[in-house]
Amino acid sequence: MTLSLARVAETDVPIPLFDLKRQQSRLRHDIDRRIARVLDHGQYVLGPEVGELEGRLASFAGVRHAIGVSSGRDALIMALMALGVGPGDAVFVPAFTFSATAAVVIAVGATPVFVDVDAATYTMDPARLCDAVAAARARGLAPRAVMPVDLFGRPTNYAALAAAAAQHGLAVVADAAQSFGAWQDGRRVGALAPITCVSFYPTKPLGAFGDGGAVLTDDDDLAAAVRQIRTHGRQGDGDEAMRIGMTGRLDTIQAAILLSKLSVFKAELNRRAEIAALYSARLAGVCTLPPADDAARSAWALYTVRIPARDRVRAALAERQVGTGLFYRVPLHRHPAFAHLLSGEEHLPVAEALADEVLSLPMGPDLTDEEVHTVADAVVDTL
């Protein structure tokens, strides 16, 4: 869901896809105060705000460890490095997600294997995992991990996925770039998988004013490994590299901004859910609505509908100055960067159909009811 910087700043249409300006002005005073404090103490790298944020993220999610890192992508890379995933290994990823989900697997030298998604939830279909494991084995790869994606903020069916993963001895690494704040079966994202990776990209439900991310886990050893990896493989202030690492820390200034945003996050999540309910009430029977059930509550990073006439509706909304997004127009197996990884036997019909039909409507805690009605009415009028 990463957008170019130009797109992030695109708030000049009356109802943009994301409106970061309103939230900023709501929180501006507190954020200015927190940034000033960082400038005063001068600990720009791993300053006290990073530790404070990590504590708050861990208790919010209900896990023992949260490690602030440089981005969602780097969180995934560090999680895979901590697990020792590397060349010859297969990592199973959904075919319908942002390209970073597959790119991080390649970055650690392993091979992403694409698994189709479930038409009802848009998340990895656990029933498809067994076939993908057999196909990977046939290609001489060692099945090592599965990386489900909580698409648009809705948690994957973790119980079913964990059962399928256990059958094949796969580690589960949650790509929760879009879903921090969501919950399932009474547990929050972060506590739903052994290791969970979150993004704080500005347009995410909990967004910084730049890049950032976190790794969440209950596993002391994995947490210690990620802490080493994010600072060049060093243990604490030691000089020796204990393992191969990277520059993977969350900036102190971003942590300060995130502390401010976290203080209103629960209220914002509730407002996002209200907006989703308003959209769904207006659009029921008009298009295929995003999944909603009692077992899982989305963080509503995006409100995404399925419409066969998607391009026509999108053009009509653009004419009415309503911003929309196409997440994702291209399934992973159709990206040129991943073409060399294909076996030629990929059968991923749900991902392909979704790519042709999904349309994301404006979403964010500062949308008014009236704006939601304007957008929904514009969709209804076009169909």
Ligand SMILES: Cc1ncc(COP(=O)(O)O)c(C=O)c1O
């Ligand atoms: C599903 C998914 N995975 C990974 C990422 C990468 O996160 P970041 O942009 O923070 O590196 C994103 C971000 O857009 C994402 O949507």
